[in-house]
Amino acid sequence: MSGMRAAAGGRGRLSGSDEEAQRAANAQAPVIEHLFRRVYGLFAPHRRALIGTAILVLIGAALSVVPPLLTQRAFDDGLFPAAGRPDLPVLSLIVGLMILVYIGSALLGVWQTYLTASVGNQVMGALRVRLFGHLQAMDLSFFTRTKTGVIQSRLQNDVGGVASVLTNTVSSILGNTVTVIAAFVAMLLLNWQLTVVAVVLMPILVIAQRRVGRVRARIATKTQESLSEMSAITQETLSVSGILLAKSFNMQGAEVQRYSAENKNQIRLQLSQAMSGQWFFAIVTIFLSSIPAIVYFVAGLLVDGGAQAITAGTIVAFTTVQARLLFPLTSLMRVALDVQTSGALFARIFEYLDLKPAIADRSGAGPLRDLGQLGRIEFDGVSFAYPDAQPGERPTLDGVSFRIEPGQFAAFVGSSGAGKTTISYLIPRLYEASSGRIEFSGSDVKDLLQESLVAHIGIVSQETYLFHATIADNLRYAKPDASQAELEEATRRANIHQTIMSFPDGFGTLVGERGYRLSGGEKQRIAIARVLLKDPAVLVLDEATSALDSISERVVQSALETAAHGRTTVAIAHRLSTVVAADVIFVVEQGRIVERGTHHELLALNGRYAALYAEQVNSALPQTPA
Structure with missing residues (x-):
């Protein structure tokens, strides 16, 4: 099943039969004891x-x-x-x-x-x-x-x-x-x-x-x-x-x-x-x-x-x-x-x-203490199925194991629906693994307070969310007490400072609902600047440039390279050209890692990655008229 199921599920409308069932279920008030x-x-x-x-x-x-x-x-x-x-x-x-x-x-x-x-x-x-x-x-x-x-x-x-x-x-x-x-x-x-x-x-x-x-x-x-x-x-x-x-x-x-x-x-x-x-x-x-x-x-x-x-x-x-x-x-x-x-x-x-969160801090959970391994990520036999999966349906992830060392640039590639995005959800524990063990900086994520875990992770997703507020307010969401100098430094590193200063109101510019007054590339770079203000040990990039045109992609990719410098980076990539320099590339198919290695090692294998890369290169070449 697609790793994006979670992202899309909330936006789909119920079918007629589902709506009728929902109305029938709510025809009576829920029974609450005492x-x-x-x-x-x-x-x-x-x-x-x-x-x-x-x-x-x-x-x-x-x-x-x-x-x-x-x-x-x-x-x-x-x-x-x-x-x-x-x-x-x-x-x-x-x-x-x-x-x-x-x-x-x-x-x-x-x-x-x-x-x-x-x-x-x-x-x-x-x-x-x-x-x-x-x-x-x-x-x-x-x-x-x-x-x-x-x-x-x-x-x-x-x-x-x-x-x-x-x-x-x-x-x-x-x-x-x-x-x-x-x-x-x-x-x-x-x-x-x-x-x-x-x-x-x-x-x-x-x-x-x-x-x-x-x-x-x-x-x-x-x-x-x-x-x-x-x-x-x-x-x-x-x-x-x-x-x-x-x-x-x-x-x-x-x-x-x-x-x-x-x-x-x-x-x-x-x-x-x-x-x-x-x-x-x-x-x-x-x-x-x-x-x-x-x-x-x-x-x-x-x-x-x-x-x-x-x-x-x-x-x-x-x-x-x-x-x-x-x-x-x-x-x-x-x-x-x-x-x-x-x-x-x-x-x-x-x-x-009375609803109980599926993910909660368990008794004895504490903050991350071992900073010597800060940024190290390890999956050991991790399987996962979304809560709405049907009985007998293939799990989204099936026995996934890998290790990413501190400071490494790791990329996950594969066809749509392979389970790449699901991996990015499990790292900050937005979902709980069905089985297996996930370690962050040497500790089981279940032994860490969620607040402490997420404090060390920054996420830049494909669909950037900005509030209907000023650019400065959106940036300070990551660090409420950030000074103007810190905002300017973060935006310079994200290649967006000059664009912001070209607006009449500068950092006081209203971005509109969900940032619709800005272009896709501008929104992405503001999101990158926001993550830079947070300064996390791990950066998760969930297809952060897949929706951009080639020019915007190059500008945003440059900002991402700056943001990734000196920290562990996990990139969920659709365009393989953005991850050729990765330290390790994991190829995911049908919920399993089928190949791993550097770009050149995987091309030499002449397997699934090589086929995907050749397909994208050929599609990018200009077509000769018949």
């Missing part, structure tokens, strides 16, 4: 703020039921006392207390909002960074089999989808629960018979709410999957490469239709999510709003039956408390639905957080 316990754990670092919030919520909830009780006293003791005339001093005191309660509740509400918003946004921010950091630690194979847009959607849409829940849920659940309980107690104190009438149907509403919540959770999962697909389409088609491809094949209309189809699906799902539960809440609102009328009727029956405890003040206070019960009870039910819905989003987030 989900809500893990969500609760996100708030653990903010215990003091949460305790403060809880105290404020309790005080605010308690204050919320005081005005209705004061209303009863205002009616029975101030407006209509037993003496018959209004008692203005008592009424003034009660009104003053009510105003103080309202002011205190408002101030507590502002403070509580600040605490909950602060905690919620900090938890969400920490979750976003945690997910991003975890994705950074994932192995290369994860990204080759997952669309970039899908990954971006998990990071942005899913985390963003739980933002309001993280911000408002804690205070809403605490506040509304306490308010409902306090209102219920107040109603019992006022009249237990009317309380029974008011709450008799509540259990039925709770059961209905749970069923609605399960439906909304399923819709939320499908909605996020649709958002992921839209993000993937956007990322694929609105990048510079995607736009060039669409314009080259006149497929802009087809891409718009593809996006439009998914957009219609998203609209349908959003509408379903918005409407799910609306009939339920309509019934709840009708029921709770009708209770005062029912209370008036039942109160009339009780008074007519001789009940002495029901006064005008009691009825007014009871209906006031019950009205106060309407909003928090409805809010509590909505929050319960939001929690069930957000559970599906949290499950998707934790699904990614």
Whole structure:
């Protein structure tokens, strides 16, 4: 299989059957054990703020039921006392207390909002960074089999989808629960018979709410999957490469239709999510709003039956408390639905957080210490198959063994798909060998911290990646604290300094997305300068000039020779003319090394290398007209 499978796999679109399978697999939220316990754990670092919030919520909830009780006293003791005339001093005191309660509740509400918003946004921010950091630690194979847009959607849409829940849920659940309980107690104190009438149907509403919540959770999962697909389409088609491809094949209309189809699906799902539960809440609102009328009727029956405890003040206070019960009870039910819905989003987030990188530092791994053999590379019986290989399929590498001494220039050549690039992936441990042993500077790569291993390796690939930033920023990616003098020295050695200084903004020139404002040769030389700033002991060149024209190739090749001086160099070569001076050339065919030696030794063998070289030389000669 081709060594470039990993590089290409992430860019290919799924076939129709694959997309259907993916949608079917994601129709339900992933099952995560102890989900809500893990969500609760996100708030653990903010215990003091949460305790403060809880105290404020309790005080605010308690204050919320005081005005209705004061209303009863205002009616029975101030407006209509037993003496018959209004008692203005008592009424003034009660009104003053009510105003103080309202002011205190408002101030507590502002403070509580600040605490909950602060905690919620900090938890969400920490979750976003945690997910991003975890994705950074994932192995290369994860990204080759997952669309970039899908990954971006998990990071942005899913985390963003739980933002309001993280911000408002804690205070809403605490506040509304306490308010409902306090209102219920107040109603019992006022009249237990009317309380029974008011709450008799509540259990039925709770059961209905749970069923609605399960439906909304399923819709939320499908909605996020649709958002992921839209993000993937956007990322694929609105990048510079995607736009060039669409314009080259006149497929802009087809891409718009593809996006439009998914957009219609998203609209349908959003509408379903918005409407799910609306009939339920309509019934709840009708029921709770009708209770005062029912209370008036039942109160009339009780008074007519001789009940002495029901006064005008009691009825007014009871209906006031019950009205106060309407909003928090409805809010509590909505929050319960939001929690069930957000559970599906949290499950998707934790699904990614639970992914285990295929390559991780094992216990006891340490930094590279033996610098005496720095730059020495050895493969001993190494075999490798990509994770998506089919059972029985020939491995990409099969029993590969070789040794490269410090300072040597080693080249790997062979036909396309022979496994050359895979070797370059295994040296910095971007993939893990299926079997065999790989040593770097005398140590097994599995005994080295990945950070320490990669610190000594520089890679220049065929497809140079530059950020949409200035040339200086792209160079400093290798060495953030590099001085201007160091940038200039590196670019001179990479044969790009004069070109950079010819730009109006010099090192401050924006290169555009993926460096599209620069030519292929300019991008490659900037990449070489970036590696020179890193100053690694080993330089890996993965067909670094194969995509360039002959003039650019000569300029870049000169820069590569400068970069390779004094360090171990591993070149994956398609054009054999670039490696004729190599100290050792390894010929790879079907995952095995079939020949090794210098250029002249391999030509003398008259084997596979000689055939490849003759083929390239003949193809480069001008053709004689027939």
